[in-house]
Amino acid sequence: MSKVAVVTGASQGIGAATVAAYRKLGYRVVATSRSIEPSGDPGVLAVPGDIADPAVGARVIDAGRAEFGRVDTLVNNAGVFVAKPFTEYTGEDFDRVVGVNLRGFVAITQRAVAAMLEQGGGHVVTITTTLAERSTAGAPAALAPLTKGGLNSATKALAIEYAARGIRFNAVSPGVVKTGMHPPETYDALAGLHPIGRMGEIGDVTDAILYLENASFVTGEILHVDGGQSAGGR
Known part of the structure; x- marks a missing residue:
């Protein structure tokens, strides 16, 4: 039986590329986002929904198990980034960021882990950000490191909690990646934030996800894919 990966935030950018990457590995994929469209690939099940709604996470995992019989990997890619001075954040900003980045993570990961425990193992990969460890003065965004x-x-804590039960937990911590979030006219300035002198490409992140997928002796790892930002420098 083919393995099954669930990818959140799967309609564009890193999420869409992650779906394609797992398909190339022979996985069947459950793809979810608010705007996800049905796929013509019978190996991809599209499940629309707002991950900030706790009911959606459960529905996505249940739909994947009903369609494909199992869940082997969960990629928590969905995330919200709101950059503004701390005192300008509104209650709506807070609820939106926490709803997707934290509540959504908890709901879908709980359901996925329950399924993995029944199967005897699995893997959870979460996309975070180097801003969680190294902030940039010119780009205030306190809700990003907060969440x-x-x-x-949580990745480290869960890795220890489930290590003896066959479930690995890892994270990929990117720098600034070329996605639709950033207009091309900002690329030169954003490249300068990285000691290596360029922005990240989507493929840099999917390569890291697949490395962790195949690295059976790696758990509790925060894998920095950030052009050297987390090490220091610029």
């Missing part, structure tokens, strides 16, 4: 830093810590 994504928590996901880094």
